[in-house]
Amino acid sequence: MxxxxxxxxxxxxxxxxxxxxxxxxxxxxxxxxxxxxxxxxxxxxxxxxxxxxxxxxxxxxxxxxxxxxxxxxxxxxxxxxxxxxxxxxxxxxxxxxxxxxxxxxxxxxxxxxxxxxxxxxxxxxxxxxxxxxxxxxxxxxxxxxxxxxxxxxxxxxxxxxxxxxxxxxxxxxxxxxxxxxxxxxxxxxxxxxxxxxxxxxxxxxxxxxxxxxxxxxxxxxxxxxxxxxxxxxxxxxxxxxxxxxxxxxxxxxxxPRAGAGLRDLLPLEARTPLADHVPGDRALVQVRDLVKTYPGKSGPVHAVKGISFTIREGQSVGLVGESGCGKSTTSSMLVRLLDRTSGDILFEGLDIADIPADRFVRDKRRSQIQMVFQDATDSLNPRHSARQTIADPILRMSDLRGTALQTRIEELATLCGLPLPLLDRFPHQLSGGQKARVGIARAIALDPKFLILDEPTAALDVSIQAVVLNLLADLRARLGMTYLFVSHDLNVVRLLCDHVIVMQGGEIVEQGPAAQVMDTPSHPYTRTLLAAAPKPPTTNTTTQAAKSAAE
Amino acid sequence: MTQATDIPGRKPDGAWAHLLHVLRENPVTMLSFGMFAFFLLQAFFGALIVPHDPLATNAANALQPPNWTHWFGTDSLGRDVFSRVVVATRLDLTISVLAVAISFVIGSVLGAIAGYWGGWIDAVLNRVLDTIMAFPLFVLAMGIVAALGNTVENIIYATALINIPFYARLVRAEVNIRREAGFALAARLSGNSHFRTLAFHIFPNALPPMMVQVSLNMGWAILNAAGLSFIGLGVRPPTPEWGIMVAEGANYIISGHWWVALFPGLWLMLAVFTFNLMGDGLRDIVDPRRRT
Missing domain, CATH: 3.40.50.300 (P-loop containing nucleotide triphosphate hydrolases)
Structure with missing residues (x-):
């Protein structure tokens, strides 16, 4: 035809x-x-x-x-x-x-x-x-x-x-x-x-x-x-x-598919062993009865309706839900860009929800809570080179200047796998994966304890997504960071997270260890989500391994 | 997602190479920048290179048509029109550049504040701008000059004031759409205060469209200054100024002495034309995205 x-x-x-x-x-x-x-x-x-x-x-x-x-x-x-x-x-x-x-x-x-x-x-x-x-x-x-x-x-x-x-x-x-x-x-x-x-x-x-x-x-x-x-x-x-x-x-x-680990996403030759990360016992972030209500034309809009959860030190928590479920509102409140209506956010045991978002910029904990944004293109200033972008938080919140600053920038770029010659490029001269790396380098510039990842791979190609996810796992192991991974993609969350929170309509419908939520979901909504995800045919890993061995 | 430009070792263009590229890519931009340079030369060196004293009168030599001694002829007092046209460039450019600079700065500050914080500041500013724009702008400028006094400074202030709304509105819109952009939020997370976020992260992104406005405005400002002088407000004779010269020459067109009004009018037109053409080129120069 x-x-x-x-x-x-x-x-x-x-x-x-x-x-x-x-x-x-x-x-x-x-x-x-x-x-x-x-x-x-x-x-x-x-x-x-x-x-x-x-x-x-x-x-x-x-x-x-x-x-x-x-x-x-x-x-x-x-x-x-x-x-x-x-x-x-x-x-x-x-x-x-x-x-x-x-x-x-x-x-x-x-x-x-x-x-x-x-x-x-x-x-x-x-x-x-x-x-x-x-x-x-x-x-x-x-x-x-x-x-x-x-x-x-x-x-x-x-x-x-x-x-x-x-x-x-x-x-x-x-x-x-x-x-x-x-x-x-x-x-x-x-x-x-x-x-x-x-x-x-x-x-x-x-x-x-x-x-x-x-x-x-x-x-x-x-x-x-x-x-x-x-x-x-x-x-x-x-x-x-x-x-x-x-x-x-x-x-x-x-x-991403059932049965594959993070390293399995990479080409065979790049599959180095994944460093273990063991979540600690101390609570880093505790959220209690967090509520966000926006005034709307036809009555108040309840974006988040009183949610509670705890993130332990070193833990990676996945926050899953579809658009409009309140997951972005929740992450904005946690990162202190948005004021809550009521409820507590305890960071290392102290309430940070009481400090208005406008004033949190000057709080010494600002550098401890950082975020990687969803759209790497949108989150980089079109007029700033990669170097300027990564330098910004260091200049604002630390005393590093001159050569020490440049050394730190190059160290961060290397850590995030960004080739050093690209540091002087503007965002439009970088590919999607490179922009994502710049965004991650900026977020970890001051060694934050708590990093919120707002769908950092949603706009990336799968092969780049695989690399970025592995980069995040490596950084977590090296720097001991705690992650809140916001995503709509359960397959991706399963790869990176220990604990999963499923949100629907501003409420948490299910939370628990990742394996438990994914394999034996108790809430019907979680089951719907899992069923809707495309299921690639299972790969025949044994023949693949045999093939590469024969080559 | 944009295309990857992964050619190792190739450095991005520098500012100079970028400028050359923009000029080469668009012949109109090249032409306008060439003409702009022509006017700048006149403004800086015009008084030194003109063949005659622009103020020297010679009654015996009045109203001569263009010839080899007086290229553009002479006016009713026997002054050399060419010298006067060239010397007037400095005054006209000064008025327009200063007026545009003042309205750019004030308009940007007001617009940026209104666009970033919104709320009642925004509402108040918008109503004030609406009020200014409700007047016929030229009549408003006339009123201001008439009230404040007949000086060059007052022409500048009046021209600046009537142009503020254009800048304020443009900046307000450009800032407003970027207020919630990812890079603005990221700047807040990086420890930038609201002021720093606005001034160093959001505002520079409004520059490309501003440049188009600046260049159009320069043309208007020159016309405005010339217009005020034409009706007898602002610059006073015998100072050479295009508007006055056209006004003086207008009386003689009917008697066939066309050159007295034509040449200052031609220069005025060329200057406005130049600025109108420059807009797109200026925008391309300040837009980093145009550097591939």
Missing amino acids: LNIRDFAVSFRTRRGEVQAVRGISLDLSEGETLGIVGESGSGKSVTSYALMRILDAGGRIKAGSAVFDGRDLAQAAERDMQAIRGREISMIFQNPRAALNPIRKVGHQLEDVLRRHGRATRADARAKAIEALEAVRIRDAEARYDAYPFELSGGMCQRVVFAIALACGPRLLIADEPTTGLDITTQKAVMDLVRDLTRARGMSSILITHDLGLAAEYCDRLAVMKDGQIVETGPAAALFADPQHSYTRKLVDAT
Whole structure:
């Protein structure tokens, strides 16, 4: 149905031509679901944009063909492409909110598409639009017809986008990271929906994702991309069981999965023994009946409803929950950026919740409680080089100056695995993993006792995530830090944490040792979360080890 | 996630190389910076290099059309128009640069405070700015100069005051969107006070759009100063100033002596044009993200 041959795409940039896709060949048959998996910069999204002929300025198809139903998409005239887009091939994008017009009702946006392609008339457009909304399992579609995108959740918006994509009965659906940024249970619901509907309509689909586990669960066949080339294709189970290419093996290894330890995520040669860390008995942080209530237009909003927990010295505690569960509010209060409404936060036995957040900056315990932020890009000042960023806390809260300061910065960079020549770069000149390292180096600059990690790997590629998680484990062992690891990803939490706290709607629904919560969850919500996580096929570690031994 | 630029050993561009790159990349920027340099030369050295004394009158030589001795002709008192146009550059640039500098500083401070702390400070500031902007700005400037007295300083203050709202609003918006940004929170965790966070972490990030505003404003400020002089407020004759010269020349256009008004008007137009073109280039220079 779609035959891609020696497809190449390049971009003109300030420093010459960059080849984003270097001659790939792929085949997709009727009714098949193909997963294109790769890390950022691998050219997977560029491939899909080039197929739809919606490349940015400066990008063009250099060579090759993409024959869809007898027509070569690489050569087709723009007029023909307009007919193909939407009617024959549809696409759904990463950020559903950005794909919808924010000032028009979603129902009207659906009607536009239906009427434009002659699928509905003025008279029956409304009924057809509601029908389309019902098809993507939107409950109470009549009412949702009149909703604006901002009134809908991210998962709802993605369903509307999906409904628009399906409106003209296309034969091929391209989904570019359709669930990145959605909660794990929403991800499952949306992906199940996409799978069921494409199957029911006999459509083919291409799922582009960085998540090997997700692709393995929903695709018939996977193509692994790296640096603009396809390094391996094959059925998901085979790819996991016996990866042929070294890059595929690296990706498979780096994907968090049941039964794998932290070091198992790294390539075989980097698996040094993990230093033990033994949590102490003394309580470092004690939270008692912590409450945060925001004044809202329609009455007070209870973000955190009286939670209590204890973090012992040297312990790594995972705080898990979906967006809006209050985990970020809790971590903001613990790190003293936000004042609590009531309750106590004891740090080394003394209450720090009484000191207003504005004044805590001058408290001597400021340097003891630090945080690594979720979005490494957002948390680095675009105008400061890596060196200036790491120097900032040292300059503000210690007396280190001159050569001693530079030595300390370089020591921290080395500790965090940041090559020293990169210290003078600005954030936009660093990769995602390097930015994460700068953020970690800044947070540990003053040897904090308590480090809050707010989804530090959420925006990273899996192979980088594997390295950063291991870095965090090493730092914990070397510096004796206590972690509060905030995350939505239970697989990641299982790897790093001794103790897990599960939050829902501002309350703690379950807490206990990591193994106990993960393996024998007592609360139904924990079970839902665990069930929603993509489960990569188990790797055959023995054959892998035998293979590498034979090499 | 942005692309990784992992070419070992390649150092990021320095400020000078970056400046050269910005100029080379955009011919319009190159042209505007060239013209800006042309005006700066006139402002610094104009008085030394002009062929005639801009104030020397010569009744016998009045209203001569452009010729080889008087390139731009002479005015009704026989003064050399070319010399007067060139010498006037210093005064006009001084007025606009100082006026823009004052409004930049005051506007930035007010806007940054309002944008960072919000609340009643923000509300009060916004209403005050609305009040200023509710007046026709040129009429407001006229009123201020008329009330305070007819001096160059008062033109500067008046021009500065009417431009403050533009800066304050821009800075307020730019600071406001970054108040809760990760790097601002991280700066607080690093032990920065609110003041330091605002001044050294958030405010510098507002500079790129500010530069566009500065350059547009320079053009307005020159027009404003010339406009005030044109209607007889501010700079007084016989001081060479583009606005006055256009006003004086306007009387003679009808009798066919077009050069008296045309050349100062042309210089005024070129100066405003230069500043309007410079905006994008200035922004690219102060934006570190443009350094690849």
